[in-house]
Amino acid sequence: MNNNLKTAVFSTVLLLLVSYPILGLKLNIVGIGLQVHGASKQTLWSIAVAAVLMFVWQLLRDKLPGQARLVALVPGVPGGVKNTLTLPHIQRLILVVLFIVALVWPFFGSRAAVDIATVVLIYVMLGIGLNIVVGLAGLLDLGYAGFYAVGAYTYAMLAEYAGFGFWTALPIAGLAAATFGCLLGFPVLRLRGDYLAIVTLGFGEIIRILLRNLTDITGGPNGISSIPKPDLFGLSLDRRAPDGGQTLHDFLGIAYNSNLKVIFLYLIALLMVLVALAVINRVMRMPIGRAWEALREDEIACRALGLNPTTVKLSAFTMGATFAGFAGCFFAARQGLITPESFNFNESAMILAIVVLGGMGSQLGIIFAATALVLLQEMRDLAEYRMLMFGLTMIVMMIWRPQGLMPMQRPHLELKP
Missing domain, CATH: 4.10.820 (Translocated Intimin Receptor; Chain T)
Incomplete structure (x- = not known):
């Protein structure tokens, strides 16, 4: 008592x-x-x-x-449904159905809904990248928004000072973020757990503060504006093409419709997510993907198997940062204006919450988690309590379903008694 x-x-x-x-x-x-x-x-x-x-x-x-009866009344996921949803071929089938729906839906949805869906796809892209570092390699990264910022500012500065277009700057932004990911990987090779999280958190804040203080290059707190939107084979989707170019509606001989630009940006984000999913599913079946999972399970056993943890960690940080760079490049093109405050710690927390809520290593879970958290974020009346709701969501998930919404099922063999 x-x-x-x-x-x-x-x-x-x-x-x-x-x-x-x-x-x-x-x-x-x-x-x-x-x-x-x-x-x-x-x-x-x-x-x-x-x-x-x-x-x-x-x-x-x-x-x-x-x-005990009260505990038994807590709703749970039926065992058969839970096992079925985690099967790889079932998840691939669900992804195909989602892709077909996502491809057709923007032509019937409202402009605001399509715009929110584009934001969801950006966070799905970021969740896929962080899932490599956290979900597959088991390296806790709290500064992932730093790579996101590198990709966004790379495109913004290339467009501002060198006149680069979106499609030309996209691979450069991914390469720049990958370079920063590799540079971050070197000082954290001997760290793990909380110490690794502290270093990555510091890295994200260093990037943001540098972007704020390099006023002559990045515009400081005001950021960079007038970032050009993506074009379609050189055809602008704006009302008037810059520098005497040609617009898409003039080329097709139709009236200008601002909704086409929103749908076009949505389709670009959808294409980037599909490419990212295809790459990740392929890499997970390659030796490097198996090495990431071995590192996550036991670093000592990973080393005993002849794998080099240094190379494995660097590859995880580099590839994860690459997808953040792509997402940042698209974010800058969609927004047209970026500032250092767009990449604060809340963004890193949001992306990490998507990975944890969806399920470590699960691409389908990331899609559902990103959709849920972005819709929660769009509730303007609850903006003051957003971080509180994130925390409550994580607590509920840790109690009710600690493996995430749609965990990835590992290949295994069972002997029948």
Whole structure:
């Protein structure tokens, strides 16, 4: 009883300390000053009721009747469905169906919906890249947005100072991000776990601060604007083509429709995701993909098998950064304006949450997780509590389904008794 009482008091105090500053205090900037406003009575009563329930639960949890039955009532995924959905050929079939739907859908959806779907595809691309580092190689990376920023600023600066187009700058942006990924790989070869996460977090912040301070090159906090959109075989999708070029609607002899540009950007993002999925599925069956999984399971055993962990880690960082560079290049082309604040730690946390929520190593899980989290992010009324909801989502997933929404099933053999 004494242990339960201590746990109940500690849990209740912790709940109050966390809930009241988040839900009970509102900060408003008035001029150059900061004003603190208290919460409504309804919010305070909600916090008080939650604290009382927490205290009673922790105090009496060992004496509650039918506790096992309560746990059994928690919804779970049926075993047969769970095993079926994790089969590789079933996931490939689902991917084919999703591709057909995604290819046809933008011609019937609204412009706003297609625009949000394009953002989803960008995060799917980023999740695929980070999945190589975290899901396959087992290297925790908290600064993945740094590679994203390198790809975006590479295209922006090439377009600003050298007049490069999107398709010309796309492979260069991927190569630049891959170079930074390789450079990051060298100092972290001997690190693992929390120490690796701290170094990668510092790398992402260093990139962002450099982009902010190199005002003469990157534009500083104002960023780079007027980044050109992708074209289609030299045909611009804008109302008027720059520098005396030709537009697509003039070439086809049709009236200008701004929706075509949104659909075109969506189809480019869809094509990039398909290429990324094809490359990853092929690489996972190659020796380097098996080496990533061996490194994730046990680095000592990986070394004992004759694999070089240095090469394996560098390849994971390099390939993962390459996809971030491609996604950053497309992000810059779609936005037309980028600033260093577009690549802060929240972006890295968002991408990592997609990988964890979807399932380590699962491409299909990343697609579903990216869709869910981007739609959650688009709820403007809940913008203040976005990070709180991310945290709650992760906690629920760790309790209910720690392997992720759609985990990848490993090839294995079973002997029947």
